[in-house]
Amino acid sequence: MIYLDHAAATPVSAKVLKAMEPYFSRDFFNPSAAYLPAKKVASEYEAAKDIIAHAIGAKAADLVITGGATEANNLAFTVLDDQVRVLASPSRSRVRPSGLSPQTDGATPRFANLRTPLRRDSDTTHTVVLYLETEHDSVRAVAKKHNGTAIRVLPNGLIDLDDLRAKITDETMLVSVSLANNELGTIQPMAEISTILKNIKIDRLRRGIKRPLYLHSDASQALNLLDINVSRLGVDVLTLNAAKVYGPKGVGALYVGHDVKLTPITVGGGQEKGLRSGTENVPGVAGFATAMKEAKEHLNSNRKKYRHLKQILLTELDGYELINKKHSLDSFVVLCYPGIDAERLIYLLEEKEVYVATGAACAASKGQGSHVLAAIGLSDAEINGSLRLTLGETNDEKQIHATARIINEVVKAERQRMLARG
């Protein structure tokens, strides 16, 4: 088997599994229990959180552990709900905001409380949420739920900063841009985006506008390929994903900056400082911590390895167009064979036990053309002929030479078959 879909899933590494094991059957105690062995588990859980946090330049107290990156992304967007709560909570002012008029209700119910005070002139230019048009479905779906507006990307996959500047309004509270795209691997200039937002916040303060403006980033794909530091990135909220860094599925985390207020999605026992109730997934978090530590330790050697393997592919493959030419994670190789159906290639490669993707795994299973490839201006024929190869720890040089050979053969055979059919 040659697995080239590490962006979709990574195997749990031996070290990670070893870190998890004690917490399944031996140290299985509920961290909330009152006796010593449970308290020991609770403190080891905190220590594991601290390791995860340290890997991104943060502290355990800044992290909310979630059931995955999708939940973390959804939780990040509750910075908006919080404002609803602040406006409407019974414990605060019950005075009805002066701008709330019957006419503004109904169409956008989830935002009624938040938006109506600012919709005095009934226009539709007020943008509360901005998100990059190439975001993963988990960001796009939650952004759409909040009537978010998409920021365009340039043909190279990078955020169009002019479009960002043009679309931010005085009502904008959240901008969500993934650190690295899940289909192209495109690394976005977070620090630059952060600086733009900082200047807008300074300008808002000067004009007496107190509305906050947060920067969220989904770092799921970037965790084991970039040296991530929340301060350097300038993000307020950051999504982490264990399952993409050789950690377990079903575990993620959200970094939450000090002045960011979230509203819990699930309430109950008050775990994770009330932001995510439910008995802690101790083995999962122990595994996540080891995965993050490993990722950090092998960052440079892995990047070097992937650059080398990528170069082999680009040299030895025939007749392709490279889609992600620049600004991309070292592990992403997105190729296009115009006129050839990539779905068929996947099937033919599968027969040779070479596993690649046509786009995001999620999108692929729904049979939809990639919104990411469309966003960078690819034609339908190009999109249908595109393959995503994502390198990872399971790969070695020998595999990659074989991959190039097998893909060349398969593409050649497919071209001949098409010619024969006329």
Place this chain on the structure above:
Amino acid sequence: MIYLDHAAATPVSAKVLKAMEPYFSRDFFNPSAAYLPAKKVASEYEAAKDIIAHAIGAKAADLVITGGATEANNLAFTVLDDQVRVLASPSRSRVRPSGLSPQTDGATPRFANLRTPLRRDSDTTHTVVLYLETEHDSVRAVAKKHNGTAIRVLPNGLIDLDDLRAKITDETMLVSVSLANNELGTIQPMAEISTILKNIKIDRLRRGIKRPLYLHSDASQALNLLDINVSRLGVDVLTLNAAKVYGPKGVGALYVGHDVKLTPITVGGGQEKGLRSGTENVPGVAGFATAMKEAKEHLNSNRKKYRHLKQILLTELDGYELINKKHSLDSFVVLCYPGIDAERLIYLLEEKEVYVATGAACAASKGQGSHVLAAIGLSDAEINGSLRLTLGETNDEKQIHATARIINEVVKAERQRMLARG
């Protein structure tokens, strides 16, 4: 070590761990991916869901896998949110409900859209959610978020059916009663509750009231001690928890009856039929399935074992009052030593490596007196002197004889210490 807190956490059994293992590092594929090994994982995931569902007399299609019971409980309560969506979704009628007047906004924002059409006379007797006052925090918290009203329990811990009847109004949409209480083990008469609701629904239909009325139950504690069948129980929504049946932490499920519409808490890739997006926790669900199968298989022998062990405790322990005399799961032994501080007993027992609880683990860590014990009419002194022992698969007869002896010794020593201090 003698572990007597199986209601707080259970170790992952050897069989469960074995069922999980292949999915960590070998069959780690993303079930949404397009190639064969991933599709195989997807079908095995569905098969595991089917096993879980079968254990409660349901089908895989009826289950939504969650990150635990707390999330499942929170998801259950979205039967209420769904109504908000139906009323206010832009894709449906945008007509403003006639009852919505400015005065009704503000105080209960989360329900404004739902409740206002029915609050024409501005009174406060409209009860949308009813929940048992002894529910776990994860139900209480979400019920309170929805302005829920508590149903009283009788001194024996059972639901006060008269109070239930009295508190249901034409607006009531959801009644939440856990199958077995997490502090007392009290088994509630779900079928009887279901019949009451059925009659109310018939009466509503006769009067032209179309508002649905759902019965939700958190079955977390009951899963490996009762033979659960959703039809027999008459529930519309049922919460399951892997971590209480020797399965992994961080995995739960919600059974959702055919006519029940939920609103997803997290949106994204559309997994779990759109009700819970995020890459599937394949090893977790594989483990959960094995845990449910095991629970079902050993149900009768386990119950017999626990009844026997419980009897040993009740016979050999000295000077206690039994709190959960009747209607309780066989594994729950809730004792009271009035005048003695149970927190101190826990500490003294911990030194002998006997681990018990004073109440729910969650409540215990917050240092609050148990709301459950208060609800059944116990005094503060009784609550402070109460111990919860929950038997499980880690216990044997020898351990239980030792437990009785150690608790007797510790209680005696504590009484003498108190006498000496005067």
